[in-house]
Amino acid sequence: MLRKSVTQSFGAAISSWTTDHLTDTVVRRSKRMMLDTLGVGLLGTSTPVFQTALQYSRKYEAKEKSSVWGRPGLTLPAQYSAFVNGIAVHAMDFDDTWHPATHPSGAVLPALLALAETLPDKPSGLQLLLAFNIGIEVQGRLMRFSNEAQHIPKRFHPPSVVGVMGSTAATSKLLGLSAAQCVEALGIAASYAGAPMANAATQTKPLHIGNATRRGLEASLLALYGLEGNKHILDIDSGFRVFYKDYTPTEITNGMRGGPFRWVLEDQDVAFKRFPAHLGMHWVAEAAAAVREKLLGEDPNFDFGQVRKVTLRVPQSKYIDCPFPKTEHEARHSFQFNGCSALLDGHVSTDSFTDAQIERKTLKDLLLTTQIENPEDNPSNFDKMYCEVQVQTADGRIQTARCDTFYGHWRNPLKQVDLVRKFKANATTVLSLEVAEDIVSIIDDLENIPDCTVLGSCLQTIDQSARGASVCGA
Known part of the structure; x- marks a missing residue:
């Protein structure tokens, strides 16, 4: 059997991973990540950078439209919904942080929720969980190809590099792309990657997350329509290697052809912040x-x-x-x-x-x-x-x-009661307490929810009387 390239192995893995690969630990941890991301995103809709990005994005229209968080009745084309909602997630630097250093969830979840609303067959909560974890997994594996990535970044903001690849992997899965199409999507996405650290501590930094989630979705859609990229983007010196000087990639073999598989998220949990600032x-x-x-x-x-x-x-x-x-x-x-x-x-x-x-x-x-x-x-x-x-x-x-280890770090994780408390405090700046509690319940039972787009209904609802039902979207 001919050995696959690293890029081909990623494409094959993205297309072949199934919900059977999900484990209890990964489901539990990723649901915590989703809940926290939605909360900080809702809080972020009050910021000037979100307002500016929304004003710009409202210039664009499409037949298929996706929700803008915290703005009832307002929809945008999926890419722009992902863009503004991704910006909201990082607008106050309140979103989760991983090791090696990146903000993994904000680059993935807004794109998935925006895309899900446009699909004729709405994905289930379990399908959303799988796609989300694939997006997280790809980021984790790419960062582990470099020792440089282990340290606080100096040259570029990691979500703008690995985040766009994660968004591409996740949305490729939700779109049902073939292994070959996933390879093309990764090739396309690499040309969207990168943002200099010079824009840290400015209003532009949240755009790194917004661009990552939006551009990853665009790369997947372009691959769906037949656009081609470099089929060895993860292998060659002039490909993804340009971002990391010590980049040494390896193909994905575990979990393929029925073999053993272990998610990066099982071994490396994320940090949840208790206040909106850089993790340090x-x-x-x-x-x-x-x-x-x-x-x-x-x-x-x-x-x-x-x-x-x-x-x-x-x-x-x-x-x-x-x-x-x-x-x-x-x-x-x-x-x-x-x-x-x-x-x-x-x-x-x-x-x-x-x-x-x-x-x-x-x-x-x-x-x-x-x-x-x-x-x-x-x-x-x-x-x-x-x-x-x-x-x-x-x-x-x-x-x-x-x-040595603050409360919220992956070695000293937030208790679930404190994570939920943080979510409610953030979400109720935009939503009623009843709606916020509905979101907590949906995320808690996400693997059993038949239609994940019920979350979109919750994220736009402002008050209880406007809903007329006890469960969002019911």
């Missing part, structure tokens, strides 16, 4: 909050104006070393801002990134005392990094706390 901020916030407790334990009336020096010992990463952020997006990517916010308030929350909080004098004074150190034993790696916060007061006291 969660270490520094937890450590800073612990220092605050120590200071207040010594003196319940401690005046934080008496702080003379704050030292943050964190990994080296230029784009999240931002001493004096001026915008909410810069603040979400600032070790200094999040450390000082947690020191002053005991936590970081959605409200921490408002103009009023960013501009408060007490915070700015504390930022002036703050310095960064990059210990050699603290790698720029979400699986190995730590954060240590040290505070020196005017009377010479020193308090220190260290965070």
Whole structure:
């Protein structure tokens, strides 16, 4: 038997994986990812970047239309629905994060839900779960072909590279493309990939997710219509390898021809954020909050104006070393801002990134005392990094706390009750509590739902009276 190329093996796997390959662990973890993604996406529909993208996208029309989350009665062509909903997911940097580093769910779920609404035969919840996990799996495997991908990115934003490939794999599966068509789709998608890190901490960063999910869907549709790409895109030096200098791909063999199979998601869970900021901020916030407790334990009336020096010992990463952020997006990517916010308030929350909080004098004074150190034993790696916060007061006291694994990290995952609480807090900024609870119930029983597009009905419903039924879309 002739050996397949890596690209051919991916195409064969995407087309041949079935719901029988899904495991209880993967179903449970991916449903948590879906619920969290929908919640942060609904919250993100309130942001200026979402509003701008929606205004642009409404210029386009098509016979087949898909829902815009949080906008009842408003539909767009599937690609643009995926685009704006994907932007909403990452608009506040509140979405899940994986290792190696990427935001896996937002690049996949908006495209799948948009596509599902346009198909004549509506996919079941189980089919949605399979397609979603294929999109996650492809991202995970591609990142594992590179040691560079293990570290906090420096050159490009990973969702813009592996995310578009994951969206392509997922939507190819939902479209029922053949193995050969899946190969073409991956080839097409690679020409949509890539976004420089220079746009991190700006309004443009959420477009990386929006573009990934939209372009992946477009690549699959173009392959369906017969467009061809390079059939060895994952193999050759001038193909996917251009994104990773140490890229060493291997073909997919496990799970083929009835052999053993194990999903990447079974071995590597994702991190869920408790506040909307870059993942690295969660270490520094937890450590800073612990220092605050120590200071207040010594003196319940401690005046934080008496702080003379704050030292943050964190990994080296230029784009999240931002001493004096001026915008909410810069603040979400600032070790200094999040450390000082947690020191002053005991936590970081959605409200921490408002103009009023960013501009408060007490915070700015504390930022002036703050310095960064990059210990050699603290790698720029979400699986190995730590954060240590040290505070020196005017009377010479020193308090220190260290965070090795924050609550929400894959080593210390959010309890289901806290994940649901986060979802409801986010979703009810747009939907009624009753609708939010319906979504929780649908996701919880997704593998038994005959028509996954019921989620689209929920995501557009604003209040209970407008629905006239106890279950979305009923």
